[in-house]
Amino acid sequence: MVTLKELVDKEEIVYPGNAACQGCPATLGLRFLGKALGKNIVLVIPASCSSIIQGPYPYSALKVPVLNIAFAASAATASGIWRAFKKKGRRNVQVIVWAGDGGTFDIGLQALSGAAERNENILYICYDNEAYMNTGIQRSSATPPGAWTTTTVTGKKEYKKDLALMLVTQGVPYVATASLAYPFDFIEKLRKASRIEGFKFIHLHAPCPPGWGFPPEKLIEISRLAVLTGMWILYEAEYGRLKLTGPSRHLLSKSRRKPVVEYLKMQKRFRHLKPEDYERIQNYVDYMWDRLKGLLEGSDGS
Amino acid sequence: MGDPITVISKPTIGASGRTGFWRTFKPVINYEKCTNCLICWLYCPENSIEVSQGTVVINYDYCKGCGVCVNECPFKAVDFVLEGEQNA
Amino acid sequence: MPKVAVITGNHAVAYGVKLSRVDVIAAYPITPQTTIVEKLDEFVESGELEAEMIHVESEHSALAACVGAASAGARTFTATSSQGLLYMHEMVWWAAAARLPIVMAIVTRAIAPPWNIWSDHNDILDQRDTGWIISMAETNQEALDLVIQAFRIAEDERVLLPVMVGLESFIMSHTAAPVGIPDQESVDMFLPPRNPNKPFILDPEKPISHGNICGPDCYMEFKYYMHEAMANARKVIYEVGREFGKIFGRTYEGLIEKYRLNDAKAAIVTTGSIASDAKEAVDSLRSKGFDVGVLRLRYIRPFPYEEIREELCSKKIVIIVDRNISLGSHGILFTEVRNALYDCPGKPEIKGFIAGLGGRDIAYFDFEKMVMKAFSEAEEYGKIILPQEWFGLKHTAKGAG
Numbered sequence: 001m002v003t004l005k006e007l008v009d010k011e012e013i014v015y016p017g018n019a020a021c022q023g024c025p026a027t028l029g030l031r032f033l034g035k036a037l038g039k040n041i042v043l044v045i046p047a048s049c050s051s052i053i054q055g056p057y058p059y060s061a062l063k064v065p066v067l068n069i070a071f072a073a074s075a076a077t078a079s080g081i082w083r084a085f086k087k088k089g090r091r092n093v094q095v096i097v098w099a100g101d102g103g104t105f106d107i108g109l110q111a112l113s114g115a116a117e118r119n120e121n122i123l124y125i126c127y128d129n130e131a132y133m134n135t136g137i138q139r140s141s142a143t144p145p146g147a148w149t150t151t152t153v154t155g156k157k158e159y160k161k162d163l164a165l166m167l168v169t170q171g172v173p174y175v176a177t178a179s180l181a182y183p184f185d186f187i188e189k190l191r192k193a194s195r196i197e198g199f200k201f202i203h204l205h206a207p208c209p210p211g212w213g214f215p216p217e218k219l220i221e222i223s224r225l226a227v228l229t230g231m232w233i234l235y236e237a238e239y240g241r242l243k244l245t246g247p248s249r250h251l252l253s254k255s256r257r258k259p260v261v262e263y264l265k266m267q268k269r270f271r272h273l274k275p276e277d278y279e280r281i282q283n284y285v286d287y288m289w290d291r292l293k294g295l296l297e298g299s300d301g302s
Numbered sequence: 303m304g305d306p307i308t309v310i311s312k313p314t315i316g317a318s319g320r321t322g323f324w325r326t327f328k329p330v331i332n333y334e335k336c337t338n339c340l341i342c343w344l345y346c347p348e349n350s351i352e353v354s355q356g357t358v359v360i361n362y363d364y365c366k367g368c369g370v371c372v373n374e375c376p377f378k379a380v381d382f383v384l385e386g387e388q389n390a
Numbered sequence: 391m392p393k394v395a396v397i398t399g400n401h402a403v404a405y406g407v408k409l410s411r412v413d414v415i416a417a418y419p420i421t422p423q424t425t426i427v428e429k430l431d432e433f434v435e436s437g438e439l440e441a442e443m444i445h446v447e448s449e450h451s452a453l454a455a456c457v458g459a460a461s462a463g464a465r466t467f468t469a470t471s472s473q474g475l476l477y478m479h480e481m482v483w484w485a486a487a488a489r490l491p492i493v494m495a496i497v498t499r500a501i502a503p504p505w506n507i508w509s510d511h512n513d514i515l516d517q518r519d520t521g522w523i524i525s526m527a528e529t530n531q532e533a534l535d536l537v538i539q540a541f542r543i544a545e546d547e548r549v550l551l552p553v554m555v556g557l558e559s560f561i562m563s564h565t566a567a568p569v570g571i572p573d574q575e576s577v578d579m580f581l582p583p584r585n586p587n588k589p590f591i592l593d594p595e596k597p598i599s600h601g602n603i604c605g606p607d608c609y610m611e612f613k614y615y616m617h618e619a620m621a622n623a624r625k626v627i628y629e630v631g632r633e634f635g636k637i638f639g640r641t642y643e644g645l646i647e648k649y650r651l652n653d654a655k656a657a658i659v660t661t662g663s664i665a666s667d668a669k670e671a672v673d674s675l676r677s678k679g680f681d682v683g684v685l686r687l688r689y690i691r692p693f694p695y696e697e698i699r700e701e702l703c704s705k706k707i708v709i710i711v712d713r714n715i716s717l718g719s720h721g722i723l724f725t726e727v728r729n730a731l732y733d734c735p736g737k738p739e740i741k742g743f744i745a746g747l748g749g750r751d752i753a754y755f756d757f758e759k760m761v762m763k764a765f766s767e768a769e770e771y772g773k774i775i776l777p778q779e780w781f782g783l784k785h786t787a788k789g790a791g
Contacts, residue, residue, distance in 0.1 A: 004340055008353050016350040016364035017316030022324065023368035028347040042592045044458070052603055055317025060599035063313045065592040067461050068601030069454065070480055076451030080416060080458025080466070081592060083442035087413045087464060088586075093594060111454065114447030183344060209368075217369025217382075220345050307550065307615045308489040308589050309608075311599040 002184045002191075007035045011063075018061030020053040023216025025180055025206035025223075027053060029127050030062070030098065032183050036190035039064050041094040044078045046108060047071040048100035049134045050127075072107045074099050075115035078122040086121070094123060094194055100206075101128040101142035105163050116172045116199045123193050123200045126163070129208035137211045144231075145284065146277050147212075148269040155272060159284065164203040168237040168295075173198035176236035176245075179205045181224035185246040189236055205232045213268020222266055230257040230285050233292065242295045252289065260285050316364065321348070325367030328385045329360060335379035342371035342380060394570050399530040399562035402569045403469065403495045403555070404429035406537025408439045409577040410493075413464035416444035416455035420474040421507045422563045423497045427469060449474035453481035453494070460490040461600065463586025465541065468492070471559065472499035472513045479517070485552045486521030486616065488600065489589040491544030492552040493537060494522075498662065499559045500748040508749020509559035511662060511714040515690065515722045517554065521616045523623055524691040526556040526661045528647070530567045533557045535640060538572070538581060542630045545584050548622040558663045559749065572638050580637050620692045627689065645694035647686040648701065650676065654683030656707040658761065659698075659727055661687040664713060664752050671757030682761055687723065695730040702727075703734035707774070709764045711757070711781075713746040720778050728777075739774045741767070745781040756782065 013034030020027045026049055033041075043066045045051055051068055055061045069077045074097045082095045104112060104126040115122060131149045132138040139149040141161040148155060167175045173196050178186035186204065193200035207223055209216040226232035227247055234248040244252070251257045261278045264270040273281075331342075336358065343351045343358050350365040351358055360371075372382040397405070403426050407415070415434070417427040433439035442459075446452045449470050456466040470478065475496060485492050496514045500506035514524060523543060527533040533555060540553035557563060590600055604612070628644040635641025649669045651657060658668045665686040675682045685701055687694065702708050708731065712721025719725060724742035731738060741764040746752040760781055767774055 004344065007344070008340065012349050014349045015313065015315045015317060016348045016361060017318055017321045018348075019318040020347065022347075022366040023370055024347050027349070028345065031347070031349055039597075040594045042462075042594065051601075054311070054599055054602055055314070056311075057309050057602045057604035057608060058311045059314040059317035060311040060597075060602060061314070061317040062599060063597055065594060065597045066599035066601075067458065067592055068599065069457065070484055072450060073454035073457075073481065076416075076446055076448075076454035077458035079444055079446070079451075080414060080455030080460075080464075081462045082458075083414050083416075083444055083455070084459040084462035084464035084466075087440075087442050088462070090462075110448060111451045114451060117447070118445065180345075215369065217373040219347065219368070219370050220374050306590070307612075307619070308487065309601055309604050309612060310590050311602045313597055313599075 002187045010035050011039060013039060013063045015061045015063065018053050019055050021210055021216070023209045023219045024053070025129065025208065025219060026050050026127050028180055029204050029206060032186050033125065033190060036187040037094055037194055040092065041096050042067070042081060044069055044074050044081065044095070044097045046074040046099050046103035047134065048103055050098055050100070052134060071103050073111060074103055074108055075111040075122070075124060078124070079115050079118065079120040082121050095121070097122060097124040099124070099126055100133070101126060101130060101140050102132045105141045105161050116167060116170055116201070119172065119198045121197050123202070125202045125204060127204045127206040129206040129211055131211055133208050133211045146270055146273050146281055148272065155277070164201065167201050168240055168242060171240045172201065174200040174236070174238055177203045177232065177234055179223050179227050179232055179234060181220050181227060182234065182246045185234060213271070214266055218266065222263070225258065225263045225266065228258045229260045229263045230289055231260055231263055233288065244296070252293065254286055254289070320363050321366050322363045325365065325385045327367045327369060327382050329365065329367065329369065329372050330381045330383055331358060331360060332379045332381060335377050337377060339376060341374050341376060345370050345374050394568055396566045397530065397569050398425065398564050398566050399533045399557045400425040400497065400564065401429050402530040402534035403537055403557065404433065405571050406534040407467050408433050409572060409574060410538055410541045410581055411465065412439070412441050412467045414442045414444065414456070414459035414466045415468065416446050416452045416459070416466070417468045418446050418449045418452050418470070418474060420449070420471050422499060422559045423469045423471045423495070425563070426495055449478040450481055453478040453485060456492045457481060457485050457488060457490060460492050461488070461590070461592050463591045465584045466492050467494070469495035469497065471497045472501050475513045475517065476501065482517055482520045482522065487612065489550040490552060491541070491550060491584065493540040493544055494552065494554050495537065496554050496556045497559050497563045498556050506748045507559060509561060509713070510747045510749065514554060514556045515714050518691055518722070521551060522691065523551055523553040523689065524556065525554065525689050526687065527562065528663050528665050528686060530562055530569050531640070533562065534569055534571070535634065535638070535642065538577060539630050539634055539642070542581055543623065543626055546626045547588055549619050549626050550589050551616065551619050551623065556662065561663050576637050580634065624692050642688070644697070645689040645692065646697045646701070647688055649684040649686070651683030651685055651701055653681060655681040655705060656709065656761065656765070657683050657685050657702055657705050658709050658711060658757060659685045659687070659723065660711040661690065661723065662713065664711070664746065667752060667754045668711070668757045670754035671761065674754065674758055675761060680761070693726055698727055698730040699734060702731060702738060703736065705738045707739045707741065707764055707768055709761055710740065710742045711752070711760060712742060712744050713752070715744050715747065724778060739768050740777060741774045742778040743781045744778065750782055
């Protein structure tokens with residue numbers, strides 16, 4: 001059981017004075033990662049905001065070993081590190097990928113799928129700010145429908161690729177989603193994942209103040225609203241057996257979910273949406289939940 | 303001692319300098335309302351709130367003034383004031 | 391393990407890797423490299439080689455996995471050709487600038503389109519700017535020996551650059567020849583375990599970050615350190631080759647190999663297994679009264695400027711045979727050798743030939759023809775007037791330069 005007291009005493013892995021924007025979800029996510037797993041870890045960070053957040057040579061804002069690597073390569077690089085540790089008898093050091101949605105959903109997908117299929121003993125965490133933020137807010141396949149980005153200026157037409165669900169059906173040992181507004185849920189999932197030998201994937205929702213157009217102080221509020229409107233579903237799946245966690249457990253019934261427009265209205269990237277767009281997005285969220293029901297019924301979960 | 307032969311960096315506080323200079327607004331804890339629930343500490347994206355003997359203290363050298371602590375405090379015990387206008 | 395076996399170049403490489411006690415292998419199959427990986431898999435699954443074998447899903451991931459493994463202190467190896475090498479090109483640059491002592495075998499194969507699985511050298515030469523040490527074997531024996539030497543050279547603290555061992559598609563990779571396989575004990579004496587801390591290691595006890603952003607004020611120095619390492623590599627390659635000779639009886643004298651070159655008036659310069667054909671041509675020409683020799687480039691990087699100047703400045707004619715073409719310019723060896731010879735006090739005549747692209751055969755009589763062409767041109771005009779010619783084309787398109 002995670003307690004606040006225990007977290008306070010645990011050493012931080014993120015140094016303040018780093019290059020992250022005000023209210024950045026990535027640094028907060030890394031703080032939680034450190035609190036969950038401690039310092040006996042190695043991070044693989046592909047090209048992403050986190051590459052720059054660390055600060056410039058010769059300084060690093062992270063207190064753990066980091067291998068920065070090319071955009072498409074993180075899961076393969078992590079596989080190599082794990083195999084070397086395995087060969088050298090250092091199996092207790094956790095190998096963790098900390099990648100954005102770009103390096104995970106798009107250019108990094110091949111390596112991710114390969115590592116998952118080989119069941120490499122790595123924990124792959126995707127902090128998803130729903131666009132290529134580091135290069136200035138261009139769309140990715142993780143960008144939700146309707147969102148403005150510099151390359152979808154009239155709003156993205158396509159839907160958000162459901163990568164976590166793809167991995168659930170790939171049947172890897174552990175897949176989970178997480179939110180910064182529910183840190184204990186995230187930390188418990190991190191710890192559970194770290195106790196499994198095999199491929200683990202955690203998808204962390206990472207609202208980005210400059211990219212999404214909201215004031216930094218609303219970081220946690222927006223994260224929370226994403227979950228409470230059902231736009232971001234908290235679950236975990238062991239070998240494809242899916243189970244809802246946190247507040248999402250109680251949101252199967254549509255009436256318990258807040259209307260998505262409450263979440264959309266808080267972000268400038270959805271400012272141009274019209275009532276029919278809200279409806280389209282609401283329908284899609286309802287569809288996601290209905291689809292999930294089908295997966296839950298066939299599983300051992302609740 | 304020269305540079306390492308390849309680009310190796312060491313863990314350092316303030317890797318991007320004294321980011322306290324980034325602030326426009328500054329969070330100030332009202333210790334009369336503060337109950338030490340630690341929610342502000344938990345959610346600080348910068349790790350610039352320290353817990354010192356159970357009390358939360360903001361590290362103004364690095365606090366970027368994002369305001370998450372202001373927004374999340376359940377007791378509205380953190381004021382958000384314009385930088386330079388705050389009284390000690 | 392037999393002492394002498396008749397094995398293909400690919401299997402020779404696999405034996406070299408096994409004897410080098412590699413920790414992690416990550417590879418993706420591509421013709422004609424496949425039998426290297428298959429043999430290694432056999433060694434690993436039988437327990438003969440205690441290594442982790444990662445069956446990655448692409449070549450880019452193969453080298454990425456090697457970068458990861460090497461950063462964690464392992465001795466690593468991969469192999470590829472042509473399309474695969476191009477696919478991992480980004481990581482080729484990465485491995486070198488990260489100063490990781492990875493060894494990679496390249497079975498040189500032509501680049502598509504059209505699909506062509508036979509040999510030419512464009513794929514490996516395309517990597518010449520990356521900072522890798524690039525060697526080219528002439529025989530299956532040399533391929534095996536080069537793999538073992540490659541780890542020594544790469545891991546030497548004065549170098550710390552990755553090393554490519556090139557061998558030609560099919561002519562070497564799939565052609566069996568007698569190869570002396572060293573015993574493990576001797577190899578262990580020659581090649582100690584890798585120092586995992588150089589250039590850096592991922593270790594939670596001593597956390598560091600590799601690859602942070604570094605702007606105009608610090609990038610250039612890192613490139614200069616690589617440049618210095620390449621300069622050191624020249625010396626290390628000689629040392630390692632000589633020591634190899636002491637232990638295994640086959641000495642490799644540095645960056646070039648000379649065949650009947652000292653008293654020659656003309657020299658053929660080339661690289662790879664076609665040098666064997668060049669040597670045969672030299673024997674034939676010598677019997678006809680022509681004093682020709684061969685200078686074989688064993689290493690393309692570091693480029694043997696001094697050796698070339700030393701051996702070739704005094705020659706009357708230098709004939710460079712490129713099994714590659716840098717389109718819009720000349721053959722790559724032609725450009726680099728000519729550059730090296732610019733500083734000669736007296737200039738030799740230089741004739742370059744583009745031959746053998748896409749695996750078109752270059753037999754010993756082709757070399758003879760090329761040499762005679764160069765001779766007759768020099769005689770007719772008093773000098774070489776066409777510095778570069780394409781040899782062995784079936785037809786030329788109208789208007790082609």
